[in-house]
Amino acid sequence: MTTPRSRALLARLLTLLLSALAAVGARTARAEDGYELWLRYHPLPAAQAAAYRAHVVELAMSAGTPAAQATRDELLRGLGGLLGAAPRIGSQADQDGALLVGTPDSSPQLARLGLDTRALGREGYLISSVKVDGHAAIAIVGNSDVGVLYGAFRFLRLLQTAQPLDHLDIRDAPRVQLRMLDHWDNLDGSVERGYAGASIWDWWKLPGYVDPRITDYARANASIGINGAVLNNVNADKLSLTTPYLAKAAAIADVLRPYGIRVYLSVRFSSPIELGGLKTADPLDPAVAAWWRAKVDAIYKLIPDFGGFLVKANSEGQPGPQDYGRSHADGANMLAAVLAPHGGVVMWRAFVYSNKQPDDRARQAYDEFKPLDGRFRSNVILQVKNGPIDFQPREPFHPLFGAMPDTALMMEFQVTKEYLGFATHLVYLGTLFQETLQSDTMARGKGSTVARVIDGSLYAGTAHAHRLTAMAGVANIGSDRDWCGSTFNQANWYAFGRLAWNPDDSARAIAADWVRMTFGNDPAIVAPIVGMMMGSREAAVDYMTPLGLHHQMHEGDHYGPAPWDASEPRADWRPAYYNRADKDGIGFDRSSHGSDAVAQYAPPVAAGFDDLARIPDRYLLWFHHLPWDYRMRSGRTLWDELVLHYSHGVDAVAAMRVTWRSLAGHIDTERYAKTSAFLAIQQREAQWWRDASIAYFQSLNGLPLPAGIAPPAHPLKYYQSLSFPFAPGYNSW
Known part of the structure; x- marks a missing residue:
């Protein structure tokens, strides 16, 4: 029999239980799983809002x-989240505090303001403090x-990063025309070199169901x-x-x-045989060109703004024009001719x-393409990796940049970290991108940076001027809830986009913006995290591949160290x-006394790389084979310097862990815990890289370690075993 007191106690317990469940629900609703990326429109501090x-x-x-609707939706979403309430919707600025948004054609009020938009081009914008009929407004x-x-996105970034809104006068336009993500996604849902889950395209359900995630x-x-996405793997199906x-x-x-993004497809060069039933894919065969023309016409009927094709040919076993005694120019130009009437391009x-x-694989792209300079159609652009080997932790810039003045060249960066720790290593690639873009090719004297080759300014106003400019990044995006496999991998997607827009932007400034948008504006968060990011790539180079x-x-x-491996059938895979x-x-001796790959660079650059007194330490072993007792600038032997670099890389990761631990309580629980776990993995794997590499090289030279340096934890045979x-991201195409 219940009493009033017992009933009151039960009611009290029920109230406490419901309150606890509500609190759990609230915490769950606020859980930071990384899905929002840098578009976290969380409420700003009350005074600031x-x-x-x-x-x-x-x-x-x-x-x-549709594009204008997308803009309005984003502004309402962003302003509502950041400010606690969305502004009311109006048609014109008739009071102080209006945000006037549109084109001069879409808004009579904007047209009357007479703002000069001539230098903005099609994709540029201005954000300006203005007066409209005596009322203060922002346009x-x-x-x-x-x-x-x-x-609109730039305006929201101002709010997210706590910038003042008084006296605004921002004008910005992209320096590069085509700013692409290349998805190495396969039709079975796997992603080659993908470390963040399956493909986001879910081909099986398309076209009947399109995931809102897109x-x-x-x-x-x-x-x-x-403004562009290549949907499928370069090793195309x-x-x-x-x-x-x-x-x-x-x-x-x-x-x-509606978001200004055009789609592109990677294509298999032998498709006329495999799909069309032809006996050849010879690019100079009229029947082959006719097959491609019909296929392109069919694509544009379905996708009127289709961007064009990305082609990997005569590389790693892929079919191409050389199978028929034709050149890369022959193959590219045939495809370009059928795309041209539709405004499409060939990358x-x-x-x-x-x-x-090969004698030296680093030479091959230059040797094949340099003789073809000037032979490509105007809607062809060569997509060149940042370095001459393959997205390594550090490479010198590719010698083709600056070497083909009569051919449009675009950059290909790898945003997914195939060689830099997959998803779990914190490695900010903004510094790698910036290092490459600011490298001086010396093609037209001092200041001929890779960035100026990419954005076309190096040859602007000359007979070598190109119509096309572009930059591509191999995407690190997958079906994982946080898109990229870890929070900090999102920064590499973000940095790529910012540098594709402006190749001279600052990696540090980009990192600071990303941190503010991703974690908040607290200086106690921003400064230490930016510091971690800016040193992270150098740390990875040290514990993986120091001194070139x-x-x-x-x-x-491509997981883990194997400097001893000579088992592959091709020498250049070992x-x-x-x-x-x-x-x-x-x-590797690429000097004038070795493979002479150094001669592929402009003479002033080649001379610096060739000269042991002038070459930077970071490229030393890329261009020179040296004895273990070679005396470095530091005064130490090469062996001692190499070991110290390996050890410094491990120490740098340990320091990042200390920094991250100091942020406990400042970062939400979910993202803090995941990053903590990943940093622990990174430190273990950095130690593995360091110990395995030192153990192997010491087995060859028999030299003692520098004083005070700990030996590898295990014998060499352990690491070799x-x-x-089942390492992720590998497809045996």
């Missing part, structure tokens, strides 16, 4: 097109809806100015060009279009190496081929 609300009382814009203006969209993908890309899969691509294109990859055993070593990973899965280590010395058959 109030100050911003005074500037944004009303949103005055029309939304007559976001572009010459097209996509320019306005980019301006809209958020488009939002994220538009926020950093990316012929089925990508069949009618069912083209319909799937068209469904994706429909979602991306022809310069990552090639022949099936013959390269390609020292386990072959196939780490031992690249380190050339023996009892006497180490390094390790095997990882």
Whole structure:
């Protein structure tokens, strides 16, 4: 029998239980799983939000097109989240605090302001403090809806990073025309060199069901100015060009279009044989050209704004024009001719190496493409990796940059960290991208940076001027809830987009913006995290491939160290081929006394790389084979310097862990815990890289370690016995 007291006690317990469940639900709702990326529109501090609300009382814009609707939706989402309440919607600025958004054609008020948009081009924007009929307002203006969209994202970034809104006068336009993500996604849902889950395209359900996640993908890309996506792997499946899969691509294109993003496809050069039933794919055969013309016409009927083709040919066993005695120019130009009437482009990859055993693989792309300079159609652009080998932790810039003045060249960076710790290592690639872009090719004298080759300014106003400019990044995006496998991998996607927009942007400034947008504006968070990021890539180079070593990973899965490996059928797949280590010395001799790959650079650059007194330590073993007792600038021997670099890399990761631990309580629980776990993995694997590499090289030279340096934890045979058959991201195409 219950009593009033017992009933009251039960009611009290029930109330406490419901309160606890509500609290758990609230925490779950606020869980930071990384899905929002840098577009976290969480409430700003009250005083700051109030100050911003005074500037944004009303949103005055029309939304007559899908792109304009996307812009308005984003502003309402962002302002509502950041300021605690969305501004009211109006049609014109008739009071203080209006945000006037649109093109001069879409807004009579903007037209009357007479703002000069001539230098903005199609995709640029301005953000300006203005007066409209005596009322204070902020104008976001572009010459097209996509320019306005980019301006809206920039305005939201100002709020996210706590910038003042008084006296605004921002004008910005992209320096590079095509700013691409290359997805190495396969039709079975796997992702080659992908470390963040399966493909986001879910080909099986398309076109009947399009995952809403693709809209958020488009939002994220538009926020950093990316305007193109290659949907499928460069090792292309012929089925990508069949009618069912083209319909799937068209469904994706429909979602991306309002955000200014065009779709592209990687194509298999032998498709006329495999799909069309022809006996040849010879690019000079009229029947082959006719097959491609019909296929391109069919694509544009489904996707009117289709961007064009990405082609990997005569590389790593892929078919290509050389199979028929034709050149890369012959193959690219045939495809370019059938795309040209539709405004499409061909991005022809310069990552090639022949099936013959090379003397020096680093020479091959230059040797094949340099003689073809000036022979490509105007809607062809060569896609050149940042370095001459293959996305290594550090490479000198590719010698083709600056060497082909009569050919449009685009950059290919790898955003996914195939050689830099997959998803679990914290390695900020903004510094790698910046290092490459600011390298001086000396093609037209001092200041001929790779960035100026990429954005076309190096040859602007000359007979060598090009119509096309582009930059591509191999995407690190997958179906994982946080998109990229870890929070800090998101920074590499973000940095790529920002540098594709402006190749001279600062990696540090980009990192600071990303931290503020991702974690908040607290100086106690921003400064230490930016510091971690800015030193992280150098740490990885040290514990993986210091002093110019390269390609020292386990072959196939590319996971972990294997500098001893000489088992692969091709010499240039073997780490031992690249380190050339023996009892006497180490390094690949590409100097004028070796393979002479150094001669592929402009003479002033070549002279610096060739001269031991002038070459930077970071490229030493890339260009020179040296004895273990070679005396470095530090006064130490090469062996001692190498060991100290390996050890410094491990110590740097340990220091990052200390920094991250100091942020406990400042970072949300979910992302803090995941990053903590990943940093622990990184430290263990950095130690593994250090110990395995030192153990192998010491087995050759028999030299003692520098004083105070700990020996490897295990004998060499232990490291050589390790095997990882299920390492992620590897497809045996």
